[in-house]
Amino acid sequence: MARILLAEDDEAMRTFLTRALEKGGHKVHAVGDGLEALPAIAQDRFDLLVADVVMPGMDGIELARRATREISDLKVIFITGFAAVAMRLSGNAQKNARVFSKPFHLRELVDEIEKVLRVPTGTEGKA
Secondary structure, three states: OOEEEEEOOOHHHHHHHHHHHHHOOOEEEEEOOHHHHHHHHHHOOOOEEEEEOOOOOOOHHHHHHHHHHHOOOOEEEEEEOOHHHHHHHHHHOOOOOEEEEOOOOHHHHHHHHHHHHHOOOOOOOOO
16 A cells, blocks of 8 residues: 555546545545645655646646655656646656656556556666
């Protein structure tokens, strides 16, 4: 079981993803934006951050930067509905972060999360 911090401003998507991840056996702390996530990061330990890139208050990129400063081995998956953002992120936004473009099939995202969680920290991207 992993502890997952989910930051997604779309309430329906947040609820849907939370239910799916909890059904998969994970403990999920879901928030509506990056600013809501900061207290959770300060108080708890997470294995994975799943963050929408475009959110009010604080975007997912800045959230990931701050979160990985607090939790150095935190794994990150960005989700975004903006193809141009996804292409820009894939190269350099956050070391070892994965980018998932909306729309996506829930099963694909859950499978990717499981894959990311199985990879030992520090070995992402290595063959």
